[in-house]
Amino acid sequence: MAVKISSQSMWTWMFQRLSGLFLGFFLVTHLNVHHLFHDITSAGLISFETVRTNLASSGFWKVYYFLFVPFIVFHALNGLWAIIADYRMPGTLSILIKTAFWIFAAALIITGFFTLKNLF
């Protein structure tokens, strides 16, 4: 018979690691594709238009960057929450901070998605 468990900390722990792996993979791919294979910075080609054309060249990048936004927001804010949670605080303050984090996360993701929408 399955035993009951409060699993929220387990999932946040797991997604922190998964998002970390994704971000590591993202950084390596981003640097390789945009700076080693197509070096747009040293060639003096860096501009909104060149970056936009480069990114819009394939649907892959669209998916890639739309995934990047929620992953990095989760990874950063969850990591920050893990530090804050180390300090003892009353339940109401904890709920207030968590709510502020959710609002901040939503604002960051919406801003990120709007920026990407204009880019593609």
Added chain:
Amino acid sequence: MPTFKVFRYDPDKNDPPYFQDYEVPDHKGMTVLEALYYILENLDPTLAFRSSCRMGVCGSCAMHIDGQYGLACETQVAALGNKITIRPLAHMTVIRDMVVDLDPFFAQYEAIKPYLIPKNAPGPREYAQTPRERKKLDILVDCILCASCYGSCPVVGTDEKYLGPHALLKALRFIDDSRDGQTNERLAFVANDSGIFRCHTIFNCQQVCPKDLDPTGAIGKLKMKSLWAKLTGKLKSSG
């Protein structure tokens, strides 16, 4: 002759805690515990500290010695400098000098049920275990409950509900025991909000353990085991 700067606190006096210096004549092979006994017997009979076996088995003399948690009976004076600072274990109320209140430490230890809960009712013979099954426990059974790991853990210092490295190491000892029948119940207990997922993998507990045990590694294994149990449906969300 090294100087021992020793933490002093007497709750019967109104004075705040302070440090007192003692000069102790050292000799080859002298341990910090011997130095404390020298102070007690020759310089200051009011000094309070715990000790028993003097050979790294009982775990009574754990304290903060010159920046590192460890057993006073196993720490050589010659390995330290000329000014040696001695403090009690952290995160626990100081009763007097180096003596701290270990009740929270043992309460957390008891919470994980540190005893075998067999799968079946006792039969006419002992519970059998293969040498291979027993070998899995080798790295886990040697804990002497000295509380060095507990004192060094910053999560214990900020979250009084955190189970602590000593209790979590012991939990794995029973989860890994082939004779135990409470694996999922134990995993569910340690995987709560005050358990394994509060650990930041800082490695302090592993670094200070006088028995070279690996509580950090044990907590890592518990995380993977509980995650696997959850993914395979052995643990169910409580809502």
